[in-house]
Structure formats: structure tokens, C-alpha cells
Amino acid sequence: MTTTSIPAIATKRIAKSRISEVDFNNLEFGKYISDHMLMVDYVNGKWQEPSILPFGDIMMSPAMLSLHYGQSVFEGMKAFRNKNGDICIFRPQKHSERLNKSLARMCMPEIPEELFIQSLHAIVETDESWIPTSEGASLYIRPVVFAYEPRLGVKIADHFKFFVLTSPAGAYFSKPTRLKVEETFVRAAEGGTGFAKCAGNYGGAFYPTQVARQEGFDQVLWTDAKEHKYIDEAGVMNVMFVIDGKVITPKLTTALLDGVTRDTIIKLAPSLGMTVEERRVSVAEIEEAFKKGTLTEAFGAGTAAVVSPIAAINIHGVDYTVPTVTSNSFQQRAKEKLNNIRLGFEPDVHGWNYIIPAAR
Template sequence: METATMNIKIRRTEQSRINQLDPNNIAFGTLFTDHMLVADCVNGVWQTPEIVPYGDIAYNPALASLHYGQSIFEGMKAFKNEDDEVLMFRPLENFKRFNISAERMCMAQVPEEIFIGGLEELLRIDAAWVPKGEDNSLYLRPFMFASDVYLGVRPSQNYRFMIIMSPAGKYYSTPPKVKVETEFIRAAPGGVGYAKCAGNYASSLYPAKLAAEQGYTQLLWTDAIEHKYFEESGTMNVMFVKEGKIITPAVSTTILKGITRDTLIQLAKSMDIEVEERKVPVVEIIEGIADGSVTEVFGAGTAVVVSPFAAIGFEGNDYVLPAITHDSVSSKLKDALNAIRTGKVADTFGWVWKV
């Protein structure tokens, strides 16, 4: 049976898979909720969105996105508070960034009522899938791809926007060991590094594979011109703690403007922790780890939240970082962030969005 809610057509699943969810054993990105949202933009006009049972989608072999890479996405999370209410975190920032990516990739702009309204309605229907527990959340993946059936290099005239959702636990079971990448590049000035497009991640797979063969969990990307300055890591922005101060690369056209990154900067400043956004030379951090002035290096991102690094590999040597304690800067920031996202403390920033 189909019903219309908020101008969204809804067709519910006949058989829920909620019994497959074990909140104590969640593997990231492997289990998906009962429903998904689908909305098509046809010749510049958005059609009525639909929420349908999660499942496969059919596509034509000449689908433009398969050949020319017009595909973007966002990563978001939803949580439950102690009253079992569902909370989203800073969804308007993801909505704005999604359309910035769309503009750079010459794609259609998604209206707020489809992006935010679709998220809200989908979360109401699948609220039971939001897992409780420390480090648990429901990962939200809005994405869009070109849907023209045409072999020719030009912007597509048609697009499909979708949202799928997946229960998530802790992303890294142990602190990652990362390698400073000085041969391959993630993004170059004037490119698409600031857009959350699929191609950015595809191009990173080969150097990440080589690093994994050397025993590293992730890469720390450096600038494309000199390989002298840090940019970001594979799944996250990066922050360094030097003499009690946070240092992080300033965002640019080669660095994704992370929402978790921005959140942590605001939190740190509210806690009277000094923050510097600037170019960060690789040698400064390596020497700082060696002389003890750099005490923490951690990643910041939706999936990883706050992820301290165990060691950094550079020019054949591994530089081991001190063990993280409850009093570490990264621990304080993570605890403060989690308390706000799950409604345990008052949200004085206006970040939490109750569904």
C-alpha cells in the first residue's frame, strides 16, 4: 500500500530484517535498514521522492555515471538519546556540502525538502534500526549519480538521488598506523579535492593498497606539488597536538571541508584549547614526535569520529606516538562530541536535529 507523506510516496517492506541487527557486533557498511529513498531529476525537474524497500536497482550499461564519473555522496550519522528519540547531527551542513559537490561536478542541485525531508521521513520509518551503545550510530549515506543513458562527454541531463542507511559501530578496532604518502597524490589545486565525489576515493585505492602491504592502515596525504605539507588522511581530516595546541591543515580546494573537523575546532575553542589552521610541514610533525613536542595525531571524520593514530611511517621509519589517556586532547574532544550528539548534555551550539 502506498501513502503520501510530506509529498513522499511510501511503500513499506513486507518483511523487516531488523532481527539481523546485533548492537554488540556491528561491522561497518555491511547491513542496511529496511528502506531507502529514491528521487529522480528529469530534465531539471525533481519528481516526487519515494521511500521503498531496500534492494537492488537496475541500470543500463550505457549509464553515464558508469562511464564519466558524475557521482557524489555524503556521510552522516543519527543517534538515539536516553528517551529513544532519534537525533541527527548538523544535517544542514551536509546538505550544503552535498550541493557544493554537485556544483563542482556539474550536477543538479538537490532541494532541501528532498534531502532533509527525505532523511527525516526515512529515519521515522526505520527508527528501530538506530542502535544504542557507546560508539554505535546509524550511518546515513545520501548519494547522487548521473542517470542519462548516453555515451558522450557532457553533463548528464538526468540524475538519481538516493539515501540508504546502515547501523555502524566503531570504525577502527585499534588505533591506525598511517604512512606519509610522498609519491602519489589525492588532489591537486584546481581539481575536485574539496568535493565529495566518488573519483577521489577510487584514485586513492592503489596507493592505499601498497601501504597496506607494508603494514599501514591508512595514508597521510601530502600536497601535490612539493609533498612537504600535510593535507588529510584517507577517511578523515587530520589534527596534530603540539605543546597542548591543535594544529590542522587549513581547508582549500585540495582538502575536504570536514564537518567533524569544524565541530572539533569549535569545541576545542570553547574548551580554551588553542587551534591553528595553517600549512603543516611534514618535517615539523616528524621532528615534534621525535623530541616529544607533538603528543597526539588524530583523524576527524563522520565514520571515524575522533581516531588517534598509533604511529606515523615516514621515509622508512615508524614514529610511535604516546598512548592516549583520558586526559588527552583527543579524548576530551571525543567525549564532549559524543555527549552532545546523544543528548547527554545541553547542545549550546544548535547542532542537534531532533527527528
């Protein structure tokens, strides 16, 4: 999908760019925020006109409702330079759809897809010089919506703010992770907000993750809230397994985030000769597959790394080692295909890429 122009958005440019302060050879995730931010207010029952401002602090009341009652939702995606030098934003329509599902669950006003995509286009184009060009690097995009109304009474806010920030991000070269199957703490329960990308889900996961790290693990492998028998997610990613030559992943419920990368890999699997099963996946099944040697891959799927190889999973106190990833592993082939589509080396038959043409 290519758009050559969008409606003009009121823009106040920064007096002096901060880009010279950025070490593009060492891009710690989220450390640097680009020069500008896009802002839209929701007042009087509708979203107002967006504006672009220099990135900086905003005025807020200590009584702001999002601070007290948690009405805060965000998204995360990336923009790249493709092989032609054009800017590619990957699957913004899917992110718009997920954001609106999250907003609806949190009793927050949905954002029209047109406004959402125009906002992404405008802020990325404004700070396009911040897009890294090194292999594997990208411009991370963070849309966030929160209640802005100052009130101590428990209520649904009437005033919201929608911001879009961007941040240059380097290649993700994390080592394979060690996971612990969580049998005590709960990330989300069915009927709750687990499927929504709201701030509270992440805050609530900090302590169990901290405990797991103190025990020598990188993340927890969340299980269902009722019985701790079925696998939900891996840390901040969806989880996938290759068992008996098939890709197995937990089916979506109201307790799981509908990951865009997860959905992408599922759609790409047939072209890579793989069958996908979306269903309940029990801890016992995974343990048995380890013992039989039929589990050949386990990996997380998310925006940051596309795929994050899993080195070991601790089940009931026992460490099970996952086979080492090779160039022929499904996860590696899926990652390469996805990156090739984003960068224009393979045809985008699904229409996933939103292209902002480079100035010629």
C-alpha cells in the same frame, strides 16, 4: 533543532522486514542495509517528488553516464537515540551545504536543503527500528546522487537519481593507526576535485593505500601534489596534531575535504581550553616536533570514529611513535563532549542536533 512533522512522502513498505537477519551485537560497517530506501529523480530540469521504496536493486542501462564519466557524489552521517529516546541527526545542514558544493563541482544539480533534510527525516523515521541502542552504535545514513541518463557521448547528464540508504553501525573500536607519509602518489591537487565527496576520489586512493598496507601500515598520510612537503589528509579522514599545547590542522584548500567532524572539533576546542591553528603544516615541522618531544597527540577526525588515534607516523622511512592517548588527551575530551552533545547530556548551544521526537 526539532521538527515534529514533514510533508507526507509516498511510501511503499516492505512485505517482510529483514531486521531479524541482523546481528546487532556484531555490526560490521556497511554490511546490513535497512528495509527501505528513499529515491528522487531529477528530470526536466528539476527535482521531482521523493518516494520511499523497499530496499532493492534498480534497473539501469550499461550506458548510464555515471558508469562511464564519474558523475557520482555522496555524503555520510549518523542518526542516534539520545538520552530521551528521541532521534538525533547530527548537523544535517552542514552536510547539505557540503553535498551541494560537491554537486556543483561535478556539474550536477544541487538539492534544496529543505528536500535534503526532509528526505533524511523520512527515511530515518521509516526505519527507526533499525537504530541500534547499544553504546557507541548508530544508524549510518548514506545519501548518494549519480547520473542516470544512458548515453555514450561525453556530456553532462540531464537525468540524475538521488537515493538515501541507511545501515546500522556498531561502536568503532579500531586500534590506533600506523600512517605512512606519502611521497609518491597523489590523492588530489589544488584546483581538482579533492574538496568534493565524489566517488572517483576514493577509487583513486585504493592503490596507494593497498601498497601502504602491504608495507605494514594502516593508511597513508597524504601530502600536497606539487612538492610532497605539506600534509593534506590522513586516509579518509582529516588530520589534527597537538604541538606545544595547541591544536594544529592543515587549512582547507580545494584539495582537502571540509570534514564535518573536523569543523565540529575546531568549534569545540575553545570550550576545552585549546587554541586551534588552521594553516599549512609541513612534514618537516611534524618530524621536528617528534624529535623535540613537543608533539603530544596526532589523530584523524571523521564520521566513523569521531576521532581515530594515530599510533605512529613513518616519515622518510623512519617510524615516529605518538604518545599514548589518556583520558586527559584533547582528542578524548573532544570526542566525549561531541558525543554528549549528540546524546543530550550537554546543551546543544550551536543548534547542531536535528531532533525527530520519539512516539510518546
